[in-house]
Amino acid sequence: MRTRVQHILGKDVGAAAAFLMPAMVILGLFVFLPLARSVFLSFTRWNLLVGPEWIGLAHYRRLFTSARFWTAFRVTALFTVFSVGLTMFFGLLLALLIDGVGMRAGRVYQTVFFLPTMISLVILAAVWLYVLQPQIGPANALLESIGLPRIGWLRSSQWALPSIIGMNVWRNAGYTMIIFLAGMQAIPEQLYEVAKMDGASLMRRIRSVTIPLLGPTTLFVFVVSVIRSFLVFTEVQVLTGGGPGDSTLVMVYYIWQEGFRYYRAGSASAIATFFFVFVLILSIAQMKLSERRTHYMGVK
Amino acid sequence: MCAGSLAKHLDKKPLQESGSRGEANERSVSNWLRRLYRSSGSRKHTVVLHAILLAGACIIAYPLLWGVFTAFKPIGEIVVFPPELLPSRFTLDSFRRAFAFQPIGLFVRNSVIQSGAITLGQLVTATCAAYAFARLEFRGRNLLFYITLASMMIPIQVIMVPLYGFVTSLGWSNTFMGLTVPFLAHGFSIFLMRQAFLNIPRDIEEAAVIDGCGRIRVLWHVLIPSSRASVGAAAIFTAVYHWNTYIWPLLITSTSATRTVQPGLAMFIEIEAGTDMGRLMAAAIVVALPTVVAFLMGQRSFVRGVTMSGIKG
Structure with a gap:
């Protein structure tokens, strides 16, 4: 009862x-x-x-007129634009190449490309710290061997952000590749058969079948990558500490500094709250896309 | 009796896997067809593709190889410029220096406890919650499920300041409680397990319930064994993710007693500032090894997790 x-x-x-x-x-x-x-x-x-x-809206009022806040905003935006753009480009390229040789023959490559994603950012930061070390690092050795001048990399305000972006692209290209590959596997075989019967070349098939049908996947990868870039922190904290001269001051590092170096929890929370609105909008988009993509791909 | 009927049913066939196995067969046939149709047919094309892929793989592996070989170099070869990729002879000196410099063994132990406890805890909370979402009927089920999904949209980076305030106010700084308790449940593992349970046909459970099995026994004897693949995926994903976390352990631990491997390794970097790269690389290898092994063993789980959600990792 x-x-x-x-x-x-x-x-x-x-x-x-x-x-x-x-x-x-x-x-x-x-x-x-x-x-x-x-x-x-x-x-x-x-x-x-x-x-x-x-204290009411005081933090917000101060933030929007603070030069450092806008620096953090600009650095994060720059980081996101380049990191997301390049990661998606290389991820798609790698996925197309692996799809081209076939999933089975491409398995080894897939493992290599995906490997950096599995290794923690602190470890990768340690490795890149060595590779980019100005005096003894292999990166400058390579530059010198082809007759170019040495670069200060992480210690130069001009090169620090590009270095961090480069490391990020190097790490995440394999990650986006995996998602692109999954999308490619869901494209019906018949479309390729038909295209082939019509005499379409490999490039033509990629352009007219693969790329258009990857639309939903691409959108999904885009949103996921933007969220991930927004949240970048570890490599900055470990490698540059936001410097030199705030050149790598990304938003999360700024929150960190306010909260845990200057003990201004209120101000840190104001930045975090403002920042969260962006993350939330993107996350909702991701969730919606994820649902749609699941339907589209017919996978659970 | 309950156990008898379960054994009978479980003997018959593995429940959920049977479906996916059939799918896998279909998949490999379609993969074979795909290769036939997709590759342009000419051998030359394939060779070119392989050449580009190989070059890409070298670029990705290059920095990692530098790191690995540097750890095995004699100290004199680390500081010369231009550096050589390969050591003239392999030595474990850098590893010895690393272990003498910081209590790496202790960090590893702490990380094993931390990520082990979180993984175990998440599996328990996730299977229970997933069972409720997948099988029980109650008002507000969808709402609660959406709230669970929404929790995945709130990254630690956004809430770290108040979370730190809250956890320290509980007196949990520098304790394993502080390291683990905030992560004993996660939307992703709940989501993953719910999907797994939804794929299991209900009739077997119903038979078990008629035979007098309680809900917990059904969960333990029917649902969990039938979704072994998902449990494994959730476990390996969670373990590696928390082995690799940096922000929270960095915040909540300030002594070696509970410090985990990632902030421990970061200390090498700060203190080094580029002086003993061999020691740093040796420590990095020790910290990386478990995740690399886990990845190579459970690659399929990782790939599945990433493509499903795009979060974590």
Whole structure:
């Protein structure tokens, strides 16, 4: 016999509460609560110890007129544009090449290209720190051997951001490649057969079949890559500390500095909250695209 | 009795895998056809493609190879310019210096505890929550599921300041509680397990329930064994992800006692500032090894995880 509560909330409500409790408590306490608190803190002054003290919109007003905030904004935008553009270009290129030789023959390449994604950013940063070391690093050795002058790389305000972008593209090209490849595998074989019967060359088949049918995948890769670039932090924190001269001051590093170096939790939260709006819009787009792509590809 | 009927059903065939295995066969046939049709037919083309791919693979592998070989060089060969890729002789000196310099063994132990506990915890919370989402009927199920999905849109980078404030106020700085508890549930593992459970036909469970099995037994004896592939994928994904995390352990640990490998390695970089690259590369290899091995063993799981969601990794 059903109780009244079960009648209103569904027959399994008791069991559901028990099964969902652990996950929901963790997500509530350590994801949603901090998010709500971040919004709240953005209207306060707090040094992580005393306070917080309500100051209204003061942080936001100050931020939008602060040169450093706009520097962080510009650096993040530059990083995103170049990193996403190049990563997608190389990712698509690698995927087309592997698709061209066949998935089986391409397996080894796939493993090599994907490998950097599996290695932590701190380790890769260590490796690149050595490769780009101005005095003894292989990168400058290579430049000298072909008669070019040495570059200061991470220690030069001109080259630090391009270095970080380069490292990022090097790491993430394999990641986008994997998603592109999955999209390519879902393209119906018949289309290629027909194109072939019509005498379309390899390039022609890529241009008229593969690329147009990759539309949804490409959009998905784009959004995912933009989110990932927005959140860039580790390589900057480890390699340049935002420098030299704020040339690599990305948004998350800026939040980090405000919060944990200058102990301005309120100001850090204001940046984080402002920044989150962008991330959220993109994330919702990603979710929608992910759904659509799932339908489109017929995979679960 | 419950167990008997389960054994009978489980004997018959592996539940969910049967479907996907058939699919796999179809896949390989279609792959074979695809190769036949897609490759332009000319051998010359394929050779060119392989040549470009090989060049690409060299570019990707090049910095990594520098790192690996540098770790095995005698110290005198590390600081010469121009550097040579290969060492004149292989030595473990750099590894010895690395272990003498920082308690790497302790960092590794801490990371094993940290990512092990998180993985185990996530599997428990995710299978339970996924069961509720996939099988139970209650009001607000969709809403709660959307909230779970929404949690994936909130990156740690955005909430690290208040999260740090909250966790330290619990007295959890420099503890394994602080390292692990905030991550004992994650939307992605819940999502992954829910998908797996939805793919399992209900009739077997119903038989088990009629035989008197409780929900927990159904979950443990029917659903989880039938979705071994997904459990494995979630486990390996989570373990590698948290082995590789940097931001949170960096924030919450300030002593060696609970410091994990990533902030530990970052300390090498800060202190080194380019003085002993051999030592740094040796430490990096030690930290990288488990994830590389896990990746090579479970490549399929990683690829699946990435293509499914585009998050993590």
